Structures are given as C-alpha cells and as structure tokens.
Amino acid sequence: MAQPTDSTVNKTAHAFERASLESLLIRRFFFAPAFEIYGGVKGLYDYGPPGSSLQANILDTWRKHFIIEEEMLELDTTIMTLSDVLKTSGHVDKFTDWMVKDSKTNEVYRADHLVEGVLEARLKGDKEARGVQEVQEVEDPTQKKKKKKVKSVAVKLEDDVVAEYESILAKIDNYTGAELGQLIREHKIVAPETGNEVTEPVEFNLMFDSSIGPTGQIKGYLRPETAQGHFVNFNRLLDFNNGRVPFASAQIGRSFRNEISPRSGLLRVREFTMAEIEHFVDPLDKSHERFESVKDIMLRLLPKDVQAAGKTDISELTVGEAVSSGMVDNETLGFFIARIHLFLTKIGINPQRLRFRQHMANEMAHYAADCWDAEIETSYGWIECVGCADRSAYDLTVHSVKTGNKLVVRQPLKEPRIVDKIVANIDKKAFGPMFKREAKAIEEAILSLSDECLKKAMDELNTKQCANGQKYEVPVSVLQIKPTQIKEMVREFVPNVIEPSFGIGRILYSLLEHSYWARADDVNRAVLSLPPTVAPIKCLIVPLSSNAEFKPLVTKVSNKLRALGVASRVDDSNASIGKRYARNDELGTPFGVTLDFASVSKGTMTLRERDTTLQLIGSIDEVVQVVYELCRGDLTWDEARQRLPAYSGEQDASS
Amino acid sequence: MAQPTDSTVNKTAHAFERASLESLLIRRFFFAPAFEIYGGVKGLYDYGPPGSSLQANILDTWRKHFIIEEEMLELDTTIMTLSDVLKTSGHVDKFTDWMVKDSKTNEVYRADHLVEGVLEARLKGDKEARGVQEVQEVEDPTQKKKKKKVKSVAVKLEDDVVAEYESILAKIDNYTGAELGQLIREHKIVAPETGNEVTEPVEFNLMFDSSIGPTGQIKGYLRPETAQGHFVNFNRLLDFNNGRVPFASAQIGRSFRNEISPRSGLLRVREFTMAEIEHFVDPLDKSHERFESVKDIMLRLLPKDVQAAGKTDISELTVGEAVSSGMVDNETLGFFIARIHLFLTKIGINPQRLRFRQHMANEMAHYAADCWDAEIETSYGWIECVGCADRSAYDLTVHSVKTGNKLVVRQPLKEPRIVDKIVANIDKKAFGPMFKREAKAIEEAILSLSDECLKKAMDELNTKQCANGQKYEVPVSVLQIKPTQIKEMVREFVPNVIEPSFGIGRILYSLLEHSYWARADDVNRAVLSLPPTVAPIKCLIVPLSSNAEFKPLVTKVSNKLRALGVASRVDDSNASIGKRYARNDELGTPFGVTLDFASVSKGTMTLRERDTTLQLIGSIDEVVQVVYELCRGDLTWDEARQRLPAYSGEQDASS
Known part of the structure; x- marks a missing residue:
C-alpha cells in the first residue's frame, strides 16, 4: 500500500464528523491504541469486540467471494521471513522511505511528510492572510499526546510561490531523497518544533528485523506483504493444481x-491484516474464463493519461468496454477489478465514493508492470485500499535465478518446435569416476539449473556447483555449456502474476466512515449503517426489564437465533429500551427484538430496523424467521414489512 | 505450551506409520518447510491449500463453539508488543530455556534435550547389549538435512545406572540450569557430534526481539502468547461488558x-497459531451459570497426586463428580475442561487418546495457580495441546502496579461495610496554590493510584507523581498517606482469570495422526478420516471423463453445492475414477459424486462415502441435498443409506 496520493481533495471537509466518529469508535472499543495503559506506541492498534467481529465478517465475506467462489488455493505462510527471500524480492534494498533528523534534538521526520506539512502550513497561512476561511482541523482522539502540528502563520505569499508549492505537493510522492534534500534547502524547511535545520535525507528500511535461533546467525524480517510466501511455494502450488495454469493462491494474514x-489512525499503521491473491497466468493468454460474468459491471475509472494531463475526471465504463478499448490491459486484470468492485460494494462501501486509479509509470512499485488501485474516498482524501498489480514474471524469475530452482509451467506442445537453447552436456564416462558417489547428485543439480544460471556459467572454465550441501568444481573437460538447437516437445514458461492486494484495516475504516451518520445531526444519536453481512452483531434482544419473568423467553429467542447462526446479544440492563437501542445503533446492529408483557401473555415480539427505527410485530417464531432471512440477504426490509404488521405501541427514544 | 512431558510412553510404537503420514502430508502440501527453495529454516512451516483449509475449519468450529455459543468478547491485538508489557508479565526475565554450546565448535544445544538424548541413547545401547529388540526409528521427512542423531552403542549398563537414568528422564522438565550443568558433568555428557565438552548452561530468552520506529529506542518483542493483549485492555473489555463479571475475552492469532x-515437526515450531480465552471471574465465586449443561460429560483425568505416586492411571469421572470431589478445583475450571473435551472430540480427536493431566506444583508456569492440560496421544507420546490454567489475579495485579492504573471490578454492596484502607488525604488549601494549573491533574493522578502504590508511598516524606508527562514532588505537608477506617459502599476486586489456551498446530497435527490409516495396510491407499466439519474439501465432483458432454452438468452440480456452502472441487483429469477418488481419500474428502452417461440421459448421480467406499445413487437434486445434510451433520451415513438406494455399477479401485 502506498500512501494516499491525491492531494487535491479537501482534507478538512469532514473534519468535524471524523472527530465524532473516532471518539465513538474508541469509546465503544471498535479499536484502541495498543498498550494504552503503558502510554501506547504510535501506529499500533488493538481491535476490541465490535472491531474484531466487523473484521472477521469482512474477512469471511472475502473468503467466500474470492477463495470459495473462484476455487483459489488458500495458503498460510510464516510471518517471520528469511532475509535471503526478501533480499531477492528487492525489499532489503528498495523497501525504504526517506528520513531526516532535527540536527540538534535528533527528532525524526519522514522527509516527504515534513516538506508536505510545512508547505501546506505556508499555503494555509497565505489563505488566512488573504482572508479565506478554513474549517478548523480537529485533534486526533486516537493519540493521547498532543499532535505535533506545524503552525500556520498568516503570511501572504507571492502568486508564483503559491503555484510552485502546489506543484510540489501534487508530486510529493515521486521525489528521490536527493530531490527532497534539495527542496528542503531551497525552501528553507526546518524542524517545525524547534526551528533547527534538518539533516540530509537518508534511506530507512521499513521492515522490522529480528534474528532466528539462538546464535543470531540467521537474519529474518517480519514480512512486509504476504506475497513472497506464495512465490517461494510456487512449485508445490502448481503441483497441487495438477500442473495447470491459470490458478490463484490466496492468503489472509x-x-x-x-x-x-x-499518522491518520488506522490508515497508516505498523502492523496490519492483508488479504492477497496471486493469480498465475500464461503471459501469452491473459483471457479469463469467467470474464463474461462480469463484463457489464459499471466501473469508475481514472486512467493514467487523464492524470498525466493534470486531471481527475472519472470515466464511467463497463469493464467490458474498458478492456476492449485497451484502457485496462487484459481480461484477467479487468475481471479482478470488477470482482474487487463487487466485493467492496457488497460489504457496504458507497460506490459513488469508490474509483479505480491507474498508476503512473513513475509511482509503480519496483516489481509492477501495470497497476490499478481501488481508492475509497474518506475524510482523509482518496485512500488506496486495494492494489491490483500485474507483477509480470518478476518475482518467480528472481527467486529462480537466486536459488537455481526452476519455477515454470510445462505444457505439452501439439507440434514439436526447434529452438535455440543453452544446454549442459556432461561427459558421463569421465564425470562418473571424477565425482564417484556424489556424481549422481551433482549431475541432477546441473540438469536442474535455470536458463539464467546456465547463461552465467557458459563462459567459465569451471562450473561451481552445490550438491548435498557441498560445493564442487566441475571442469570444462567433463561439462560443456553451450548454445544448441534442440527440438522441444514441451513449452516451458514462467507465468505472469496478477495480484489483487487488500489492506483490510483501511477498508474497514473507510467502511465505518461511509456508514456513519447522526440522527437529526445530533452526535449523541450516532448510527453506523453497516449491512447485516458485516455488522458485528446482527440482532439485539431487549427484554422490557431485567424482571425474572422475561428470562426464559430471552433464553429461548437467543437459542433460536444462535441455532440459525445469527449473532445476537442480550441487553437486559436497566437503561430504557430507547437508550438500549441507541447504544446498539452506535455498534451498527441492524435489528432488534423486544420482549415485553405481550410476549409473555401472547407470544409476540416486536422487530425494529436500525436505520428507519420502524417496528413490526409478529409471533416469536415469525419474527425469528424474518430476522434470519434479513441477515442472509434473502429478504429486504420492504419485503419484511409486507410479511409483518407495523407496531407503534412503544415509545422509541430514537423515533 | 510446555514440551511434551510424559517420557514413559513408547515413542517408537508408531514410527513406521508416522513416516508414511508425514510423507503424505508434505507431498499433498498440507504443510511444507517454509522457504524450502532457500534451504528452509528449522521450526518454520507453511500450510498449503489442504492444511490451510483444515486449519480454517478448525478455527471456524472453535469460534462457533466458544466465542459465539458462549458470547465471548473477541479481540484482535498486535503481535508486536512493547517490551515494558512483557517485562511486567515476567516474560523478559523468566521466559527462557537453558542452552549449552560445544566448547570448540559453538554448536548450540538445548540443555535438557541434550541430556535426554544422550541418556536415552545409552539406555538404548544397554537394551541392545542385553539383546532387547527395538523398532527402528525413522528419519523425519520434514527435515531436508540429515537429522543429527546421538549414536547408541551397545554397551551394557549396571542396573543401578539404568534406574538412575530412568529417574532423571522422568524428571527432565523440572531441572534448573545449575542442576542440568551438574548432570552434564556427573554423567560425562559431551556434544554428540564432536565428543567435545559443552559449556555451562546459560539462559536463552525465547522471545524474538525487534525495535519499533526509526530511532531504535522503543524495544519490542513478538508476543509469545496472545494473553497480554487481553490483560492490558481489561478496563475497556469490562466497560464493554457493562462493568460486570464473569465474562470472557477470546483471541485467535x-x-x-x-x-x-x-524438533518434532509441527509440534515444536517457532511461529504458531493460538486460540486463547481469558475468563474473568470473581475470586469469591467461581461457580458457572452453565455448569449444569456439562456436568454429565465423562472425562479421562490424571490428577497430580496420582502422578506424584509415579503412576499414570486415568480416572474416568464425570466433570460433575470431579468438581464435587474436589479433584478439579471449581465449576468454572470444570466447565472449560468439559467444553475443551467437547470441542476436541467434535473435530475428530479420538476420545480414548485424550486425557486431562493436572500440573504438578513444580511444573506450573510462573503465573499459574492451578492448571490442567488436555493431552493428546500421538506417535510422539502424550502431547500438551490445550492448557487450562487458573492464572489467579497475577497478570492484572502486576500490570496495575506497574502502570498505576486500577484494573478492578466495582460491585455495589447491599450493606455498606467498614474496612481498613490506605488513603491519600490532600490538603486542598495548600495543594492548589502550590501546583497552580497542574493541581487538578496531579490530584487526579494521586487519587487513581493503586493500593500497592499507596502502600509503597506511605512512609516517604515526599511522594513523586507523574501528571501531564511531568514529574512532581508532593511534600508531606500537603499530602498524607495513611491507614484509615472507611465505610465502603462498593466492593472493589481484581478478578481471577481462568485461561484455556489452544495450540492449533498441535491439535491439527494430532488430528491428522488420529485420522490416518491405509486400506488393507497399503500405504499407497492412505485415507484421512476427517469429519466433514473440518475436512478441507467436503465433496469431490468427478465426471467420467473430460468429455465436453459432462461440462454443463459439472458446472450445475458445482454451483448447487456452492450455493449451499459446501466446499467442493472438480477433478476432471484423465486418471481413472478410482484413482481420482484415492487421491481425495488422501486429502480427507468425505464424499464424492460421479457424473456419467446416466447423468446425461437420466439425471442421476452416484454418491460415494470415503471410509466405506460404499456408493448410493439418486437424482442430482436428491444427492446434492443428502450431501448438504451430511456435511451439516443433520444426517448420518446410515440414514443416507435409508434415503438413497445402493449403487454397484462402477468398479471403484479402492473397493
């Protein structure tokens, strides 16, 4: 996940609502800073009961939507990763941000954030000096300490300076360390707290490192993505799929x-849950068997040429049109973009605040050939929540070169073909006696060398080869490596990888913003309109009072709902019914049932819907059945209103 | 999880079967060594598609059985843990094993394992010398490199030496470092590879460490258990539960x-999935509301007094009897032991190979007051798979003392009572002017001090107090801390914690051992008899051939099963039907349906059951419905045989 990139969105537009929402989320323990009683650590959050359930429900929907429906191969690989693997993937060298320090206090800043913060503050000061009103930005309630803010002073800037600052901010993600250093000097950017100069930008690797085993000799990193766990297991996955492509592996972790x-609460954290798919496909055939089933899905797309022209105009197209016009490169990429759209809207993301933005050439990750991000609009601007990248053959190729293991697909050819190859010829008569017992193992090792390795070894007089954990020198007298024409019966290729990669925390937070509102604009009557599919609790059971008379009925209804797999909770506290419903509106509980004296005498129960606060009434069994169907999505609320009569006997505090 | 402790079980009894099973598990990618193409790292394993699905199904069953059914509060806390938290919990100082090094090569050994290995080898040599036959132990196929084995040489030992070695082995888990050092010297134990002496045992902390943030100043550890994430969030959890106990939080991670x-494959690994419950309960009332519902469950118990007498005789008792006789301390502990038993047998653990063993006083973890382990018998002996410990008030107390935050439950008293307390009296007239603007914050900080802190501060002339991130000295002239008699309206107490803690990988591996067998003892016809609830794939769809004629039917059946939530796979490869079924017997797939020419002409489908290989026949819709009910557990196979007629038209290779 790169950082949010669209700086053109007004970040303060939703400031007031965000503070109310975040205070609700922490108060009701959707999440909270980790180790809060120890003062907390920035960028680490714990999910409490409603946040954990919401996350579990999002992941469950994800598993059904992707893994089960598309028969993907699920994986669960280790977080602790051997450093060699991440050296090969490029993360040890390139997974870095630029950092500067206050030259006197050693306080650390991320260089691009520092430049961004200072220039934004100057622009704000300029607007103030020009008399432009701005909405006040509000403290982040998730941080106990006061947020260090760059003070804006009302100083008017020249028009060309304003234009230059805006141009820098638009490109802030794309500067090198040297360029950031240049900007810092040129625009006299200093540490905002102290006014001290800052050091030249240096690279800081974003991986947590550790060492494995008691001797400290095996270096490991905590994985920065789950993807490498798929790639190093490619041969086993291919074998599990009977040697055929395309197939996809998937992992949540x-x-x-x-x-x-x-910063930015749950949007930029140090530990997060991802869900990643690696779809392995023939580079010569990126069509998709099920493309037909999605081709009419309408998408909101922001292609790279529009961005290059400095614009953000959305193209509304079906995915079929986007692929046939060439805007989206191929069916497989288009298929996944459409499936991502379906998933996000299914869990409750507002489709009008969702777009797919194509990466510009200069912002692509080091391994990507093409990339479309699902971006969701929040009060922080447009946030990248899902990346959908064509990683080409990059990862499999580098791991193959590094380890000498072939990571390829073999397909029988209908007609044999003559090709130029580099081939290792072993003089078996001389080779055997030279290596004796080890000869077989060394021969096998040589024959399994990748093309890349053979190419490297071609001009050397002696080939060095490992076998059985030993290193051997094989002289040119018994092993010749040279270009040869051979007749191929089998086509051998490294598959390309299309990778949809989901940042679950970002999706979850965006969903909470999209779901949040307050009745009559009263922040004390907040509602989370989460769809029943993902709502932490589906149904609240409210007895009129904690009177013992209601206990058997509460147990009965609770057991019935549980047997149907509907997650429910009882609130038998002394608060009024209205108050109890209001507390559960805050948790996003879509339905509530009330047990009162009529339940005892007549066996009826009322059913309340969260968003409308409308109430229906029916027998306990009828109502339970309706709740079950509503939660499964087999019944809409309007249909439920056809099945059960309206009820208006009780005063609901929220009506 | 402590290591397996019962050394009396014959570890080699199942040796042959284990090698076949483990080869199957790796070949079919239930799991494999992580980073295998890079040579792997000991103790790190990746789960492939069937292993991941099996694990996901076990966890799903766990979530329903514990979290949903008992309305626990789910949590999802960070893995990266602030070192202060683990310092307080005791892990930084006490979570260690004893390690020795080869004095010349620096090769590292775990001290107790070294002593154990050498003495076992000597006993084996003694048996050989006495002419006793032993089953040959087989290589561990999960380790690529050859296992370092302590060679046993046929040397006869004196009878008293044999007795001494056996006595040491029986107590091998309970020695201190100094005692292990003593044993090493006394019994002339040397490094088995080189014959060199080994160094004195030193403590090695078992936590992976790292540092958080770019300055390296915040030390962190990867959590060794999920429990601390529950404890530091106790106040938020209690608040979420409306201030009442008992309640339980639960976390999978x-x-x-x-x-x-x-060593021992999946049983002792460096990274693993746990599922932990922390049940917070009034120390004065450990009864359990739902104890009645489990009291007749029959358990196999191994209490501590039996072990102290050197025996392993199992008591078969109901949990009701175990609690009323005092063998199990209280209802809550008994309730969880019974629920653990139900869970394990539900997923397919053989109840005859399951026992609950009470910890002896000297093997209890540093925080535990009482502990019963669910142990499962495997080819490695009896393995601790679930710990069920009474952690008393240990954790909440130490975190409270360390942070100064009260972690208590407050209950209104029916009648007020007079108690002796240590109370902080502030002379407000002098206090306010002394601290001015900070007075309120300092006063609040003082009033929230825990009893422990107050006790410490009692005899000091000046109390040091933090507020708003500053340190203040408060002189005795304005603050007196002294014992006082006060009238209490509210009872305040630190709850006790009962903790069932599940090692999911150990349970999963044990389940695979219990499920594994071979038809007619032929290892090439292996079967995993996993229950449908946890089987990775529930139903295999087998078209007679890859003939295009069958395609639409395959899609139809596949869609029908998916709509019912039955995980299915199609095998349309060219292998024979019998061969395809056999391949899926290895994966534990309980049911298979075959589509043939009769399916096309008459709309029938056959249904095969994995363990019996019996086949039934019916219309496609009938068979789909039966499979659905079988997988939900609503129908037994015997009942299915009443619903559908037997089929014997096709030759099944496994019949």
Whole structure:
C-alpha cells in the first residue's frame, strides 16, 4: 500500500464528523491504541469486540467471494521471513522511505511528510492572510499526546510561490531523497518544533528485523506483504493444481511496516491484516474464463493519461468496454477489478465514493508492470485500499535465478518446435569416476539449473556447483555449456502474476466512515449503517426489564437465533429500551427484538430496523424467521414489512 | 505450551506409520518447510491449500463453539508488543530455556534435550547389549538435512545406572540450569557430534526481539502468547461488558517462540497459531451459570497426586463428580475442561487418546495457580495441546502496579461495610496554590493510584507523581498517606482469570495422526478420516471423463453445492475414477459424486462415502441435498443409506 496520493481533495471537509466518529469508535472499543495503559506506541492498534467481529465478517465475506467462489488455493505462510527471500524480492534494498533528523534534538521526520506539512502550513497561512476561511482541523482522539502540528502563520505569499508549492505537493510522492534534500534547502524547511535545520535525507528500511535461533546467525524480517510466501511455494502450488495454469493462491494474514512516523489512525499503521491473491497466468493468454460474468459491471475509472494531463475526471465504463478499448490491459486484470468492485460494494462501501486509479509509470512499485488501485474516498482524501498489480514474471524469475530452482509451467506442445537453447552436456564416462558417489547428485543439480544460471556459467572454465550441501568444481573437460538447437516437445514458461492486494484495516475504516451518520445531526444519536453481512452483531434482544419473568423467553429467542447462526446479544440492563437501542445503533446492529408483557401473555415480539427505527410485530417464531432471512440477504426490509404488521405501541427514544 | 512431558510412553510404537503420514502430508502440501527453495529454516512451516483449509475449519468450529455459543468478547491485538508489557508479565526475565554450546565448535544445544538424548541413547545401547529388540526409528521427512542423531552403542549398563537414568528422564522438565550443568558433568555428557565438552548452561530468552520506529529506542518483542493483549485492555473489555463479571475475552492469532532447537515437526515450531480465552471471574465465586449443561460429560483425568505416586492411571469421572470431589478445583475450571473435551472430540480427536493431566506444583508456569492440560496421544507420546490454567489475579495485579492504573471490578454492596484502607488525604488549601494549573491533574493522578502504590508511598516524606508527562514532588505537608477506617459502599476486586489456551498446530497435527490409516495396510491407499466439519474439501465432483458432454452438468452440480456452502472441487483429469477418488481419500474428502452417461440421459448421480467406499445413487437434486445434510451433520451415513438406494455399477479401485 502506498500512501494516499491525491492531494487535491479537501482534507478538512469532514473534519468535524471524523472527530465524532473516532471518539465513538474508541469509546465503544471498535479499536484502541495498543498498550494504552503503558502510554501506547504510535501506529499500533488493538481491535476490541465490535472491531474484531466487523473484521472477521469482512474477512469471511472475502473468503467466500474470492477463495470459495473462484476455487483459489488458500495458503498460510510464516510471518517471520528469511532475509535471503526478501533480499531477492528487492525489499532489503528498495523497501525504504526517506528520513531526516532535527540536527540538534535528533527528532525524526519522514522527509516527504515534513516538506508536505510545512508547505501546506505556508499555503494555509497565505489563505488566512488573504482572508479565506478554513474549517478548523480537529485533534486526533486516537493519540493521547498532543499532535505535533506545524503552525500556520498568516503570511501572504507571492502568486508564483503559491503555484510552485502546489506543484510540489501534487508530486510529493515521486521525489528521490536527493530531490527532497534539495527542496528542503531551497525552501528553507526546518524542524517545525524547534526551528533547527534538518539533516540530509537518508534511506530507512521499513521492515522490522529480528534474528532466528539462538546464535543470531540467521537474519529474518517480519514480512512486509504476504506475497513472497506464495512465490517461494510456487512449485508445490502448481503441483497441487495438477500442473495447470491459470490458478490463484490466496492468503489472509498479518504484515508489518516499521513506518517512520505513523499518522491518520488506522490508515497508516505498523502492523496490519492483508488479504492477497496471486493469480498465475500464461503471459501469452491473459483471457479469463469467467470474464463474461462480469463484463457489464459499471466501473469508475481514472486512467493514467487523464492524470498525466493534470486531471481527475472519472470515466464511467463497463469493464467490458474498458478492456476492449485497451484502457485496462487484459481480461484477467479487468475481471479482478470488477470482482474487487463487487466485493467492496457488497460489504457496504458507497460506490459513488469508490474509483479505480491507474498508476503512473513513475509511482509503480519496483516489481509492477501495470497497476490499478481501488481508492475509497474518506475524510482523509482518496485512500488506496486495494492494489491490483500485474507483477509480470518478476518475482518467480528472481527467486529462480537466486536459488537455481526452476519455477515454470510445462505444457505439452501439439507440434514439436526447434529452438535455440543453452544446454549442459556432461561427459558421463569421465564425470562418473571424477565425482564417484556424489556424481549422481551433482549431475541432477546441473540438469536442474535455470536458463539464467546456465547463461552465467557458459563462459567459465569451471562450473561451481552445490550438491548435498557441498560445493564442487566441475571442469570444462567433463561439462560443456553451450548454445544448441534442440527440438522441444514441451513449452516451458514462467507465468505472469496478477495480484489483487487488500489492506483490510483501511477498508474497514473507510467502511465505518461511509456508514456513519447522526440522527437529526445530533452526535449523541450516532448510527453506523453497516449491512447485516458485516455488522458485528446482527440482532439485539431487549427484554422490557431485567424482571425474572422475561428470562426464559430471552433464553429461548437467543437459542433460536444462535441455532440459525445469527449473532445476537442480550441487553437486559436497566437503561430504557430507547437508550438500549441507541447504544446498539452506535455498534451498527441492524435489528432488534423486544420482549415485553405481550410476549409473555401472547407470544409476540416486536422487530425494529436500525436505520428507519420502524417496528413490526409478529409471533416469536415469525419474527425469528424474518430476522434470519434479513441477515442472509434473502429478504429486504420492504419485503419484511409486507410479511409483518407495523407496531407503534412503544415509545422509541430514537423515533 | 510446555514440551511434551510424559517420557514413559513408547515413542517408537508408531514410527513406521508416522513416516508414511508425514510423507503424505508434505507431498499433498498440507504443510511444507517454509522457504524450502532457500534451504528452509528449522521450526518454520507453511500450510498449503489442504492444511490451510483444515486449519480454517478448525478455527471456524472453535469460534462457533466458544466465542459465539458462549458470547465471548473477541479481540484482535498486535503481535508486536512493547517490551515494558512483557517485562511486567515476567516474560523478559523468566521466559527462557537453558542452552549449552560445544566448547570448540559453538554448536548450540538445548540443555535438557541434550541430556535426554544422550541418556536415552545409552539406555538404548544397554537394551541392545542385553539383546532387547527395538523398532527402528525413522528419519523425519520434514527435515531436508540429515537429522543429527546421538549414536547408541551397545554397551551394557549396571542396573543401578539404568534406574538412575530412568529417574532423571522422568524428571527432565523440572531441572534448573545449575542442576542440568551438574548432570552434564556427573554423567560425562559431551556434544554428540564432536565428543567435545559443552559449556555451562546459560539462559536463552525465547522471545524474538525487534525495535519499533526509526530511532531504535522503543524495544519490542513478538508476543509469545496472545494473553497480554487481553490483560492490558481489561478496563475497556469490562466497560464493554457493562462493568460486570464473569465474562470472557477470546483471541485467535499468531504467536512466536524462538526455540533453541525445534524438533518434532509441527509440534515444536517457532511461529504458531493460538486460540486463547481469558475468563474473568470473581475470586469469591467461581461457580458457572452453565455448569449444569456439562456436568454429565465423562472425562479421562490424571490428577497430580496420582502422578506424584509415579503412576499414570486415568480416572474416568464425570466433570460433575470431579468438581464435587474436589479433584478439579471449581465449576468454572470444570466447565472449560468439559467444553475443551467437547470441542476436541467434535473435530475428530479420538476420545480414548485424550486425557486431562493436572500440573504438578513444580511444573506450573510462573503465573499459574492451578492448571490442567488436555493431552493428546500421538506417535510422539502424550502431547500438551490445550492448557487450562487458573492464572489467579497475577497478570492484572502486576500490570496495575506497574502502570498505576486500577484494573478492578466495582460491585455495589447491599450493606455498606467498614474496612481498613490506605488513603491519600490532600490538603486542598495548600495543594492548589502550590501546583497552580497542574493541581487538578496531579490530584487526579494521586487519587487513581493503586493500593500497592499507596502502600509503597506511605512512609516517604515526599511522594513523586507523574501528571501531564511531568514529574512532581508532593511534600508531606500537603499530602498524607495513611491507614484509615472507611465505610465502603462498593466492593472493589481484581478478578481471577481462568485461561484455556489452544495450540492449533498441535491439535491439527494430532488430528491428522488420529485420522490416518491405509486400506488393507497399503500405504499407497492412505485415507484421512476427517469429519466433514473440518475436512478441507467436503465433496469431490468427478465426471467420467473430460468429455465436453459432462461440462454443463459439472458446472450445475458445482454451483448447487456452492450455493449451499459446501466446499467442493472438480477433478476432471484423465486418471481413472478410482484413482481420482484415492487421491481425495488422501486429502480427507468425505464424499464424492460421479457424473456419467446416466447423468446425461437420466439425471442421476452416484454418491460415494470415503471410509466405506460404499456408493448410493439418486437424482442430482436428491444427492446434492443428502450431501448438504451430511456435511451439516443433520444426517448420518446410515440414514443416507435409508434415503438413497445402493449403487454397484462402477468398479471403484479402492473397493
């Protein structure tokens, strides 16, 4: 996940609502800073009961939507990763951010964030000096300490300076360390707290490191993505799929990035849950068997040429049109973009605040050939929540070169073909006696060398080869490596990888923003309109009072709902019914049932819907059945209103 | 999880079967060594598609059985843990094993494992010398490198030496470092590879460490258990539960232990998935509301007094009897032991190979007051798979003392009572002017001090107090801390914690051992008899051939099963039907349906059951419905045989 990139969105527009929402989320323990009683650590959050359930429900929906429906191969690989693997993937060298320090206090800043913060503050000061009103930005309630803010002083800037600052901010993600250093000097940017100069930007690797075993000799990192766990297991996955492509593997798990200075609550954290798919496909055929089933899905797309022209105009197209016009490169990429759209809207993301933005060439990750991000609009701007990248053959190729293991697909050819190859010829008569007992193992090792390795070894007089954990020198007298024409019966290729990669925390937070509102604009009557599919609790059971008379009925209804797999909770506290419903509106509980004296005497129960606060009434069994169907999505609320009569006997505090 | 402790079980009894099973598990990618193409790292394993699905199904069953059914509060806390938290919990100082090094090569051994290995080898040599036959132990196929084995040489020992060795082995888990050092010297134990002496045992902390943030100043560890994440969030959890106990929080997640020398495959690994429950309960009332519902469950118990007498005789008792006789301390502990038993047998653990063993006083973890382990018998002996410990008030107390935050439950008293307390009296007239603007914050900080802190501060002339991040000295002239008699309206107490803690990988591996067998003792016809609830795939769909004629039917059946939530797979490869079924017997797939020419002409489908290989026949819709009910557990196979007629038209290779 790169950082949010669209700086053109007004970040303060939703400031007031965000503070109310975040206070609700922490108060009701959707999440809270980790180790809060120890003062907390920036960028680490714990999910409490409603947050954990919401996350579990999102992941369950994800598993059904992707893994089960598309028969993907699920994986669960280790978080602790051998450093060699991440050296090969490029993360040890390139997974870095630029960091500067206050030259006197050693306080650390992420260089691009520092430049961004200072220039934004100057622009704000300029607007104040020009008399432009701005909405006040509000403290982040998730941080106990006061947020260090760059003070804006009302100083008017020249028009060309304003234009230059805006141009820098628009490109802030794309500067090198040297360029950031240049900007800092040129624009006299200093540490905002102290006014001290800052050091030249240096690279800081974002991986947490550790060592494995008691001797400290095996270096490991906490994975920054789950993807490498798929790639190093490619041969086993291919074998499990009977040697055929295309197929996809999928994994849900924790990943880690040691951010220099985390901010924006759940959007930029040091530990997060990802869900990643690696779809392995023939590079010569990126069609998709099920493309037909999604081709009419309408998408909101922001292609790279529009961005290059400095615009953000959305193209509304079906995915079929986007692929046939060439805007989206191929069916497989288009298929996943459409499936991502379906998933996000299914869990409750507002489709009008969702877009797919194509990466510009200069912002692509080091391994990507093409990439579309699902971006969701929040009060922080447009946030990248899902990356959908074509990683080409990059990862499999580098791991193959590094380890000498072939990571390829073999397909029988209908007609044999003549090709130029580099081939290892072993003089078996001389080779055997030279290596004796080890000859077989060394021969096998040589024959399994990748093309890349053979190419490297071609001009050397002696080939060095490992076998059985020993190193051997094989002289040119018994092993010749040279270009040869051979007749191929089998086509051998490294598959390309299309990777949809989901940041679950970002999706979850965006969903909470999209779901949040307050009745009559009263922040004390907040509602989370989460769809029943993902709502932490589906149904609240409210007895009129904690009177013992209601206990058997509460147990009965609770057991019935549980047997149907509907997650429910009882609130038998002394608060009024209205108050109890209001507390559960805050948790996003879509339905509530009330047990009162009529339940005892007549066996009826009322059913309340969260968003409308409308109430229906029916027999306990009828109502339970309706709740079950509503939660499964087999019944809409309007249909439920056809099945059960309206009820208006009780005063609901929220009506 | 402590290591397996019962050394009396014959570890080699199942040796042959284990090698076949483990080869199957790796070949079919239930799991494999992580980073295998890079040579792997001991103690780190990746789960492939069937292993991941099996694990996901076990966890799903766990979540329903515990979290949903008992309305626990789910949590999802960070893996990266602030070192202060683990310092307080005792892990920084006490979570260690004893390690020795080869004095010349620096090769590392876990001290107790070294002593154990050498003495076992000597006993084996003695048996050989006495002419006793032993089953040959087989290589561990999960380790690529050859296992370092202590050679046994046929040397006869004196009878008293044999007795002494056996006595040491029986107590091998309970020695201190100094005692292990003593044993090493006394019995002339040397490094088995080189014959060199080994160093004195030193403590090695089993936590992986790292640092958080770019300055390296915040030390962190990867959590060794999920429990601390519950304790530090106690106040938020209690608040979420409306201030009442008992309640339980639950968490499923990855934990880490940097084992000195991992062994025994999935049983002792460096990264593993746990599921932990922390049940918070009034120390004066450990009864359980739902104890009645489990009291007749029959358990196999191994209490501590039996072990103290050197025996392993199992008491078969109902949990009701075990609690009323005092063998199990209280209802809550008994309730969880019974629920653990139900869970394990539900997923397929053989109840005859399951027992609950009470910890002896000297093996209890540093925080535990009482503990019963669910142990499962495997080819490695009896393995601790679930710990069920009474952690008393240990954790909440130490975190409270350390942070100064009260972690208590407050209950209104029916009648007020007079108690002796240590109370902080502030002379407000002098206090306010002394601290001015900070007075309120300092006063609040003082009033929230725990009893422990107050006790410490009692005899000091000046109290040091933090407020708003500053330190203040408060002189005795304005603050007196002294014992006082006060009238209490509210009872305040630190709840006790009962903790069932599940090692999911150990349960999963044990389940695979219990499920594994071979038809007609032929290892090439292996079967995993996993219950449908947890089987990775529930139903195999087998078209007679890859003939296009069958395609639409395959899609139809596949869609029908998916709509019912039955995980299915199609095998349309060219292998024979019998061969395809056999391949899925290895994966534990309980049911298979075959589509043939009769399916096309008459709309029938056959249904095969994995363990019996019996086949039934019916219309496609009938068979789909039966499979659905079988997988939900609503129908037994015997009942299915009443619903559908038997089929014997096709030759099944496995019949």
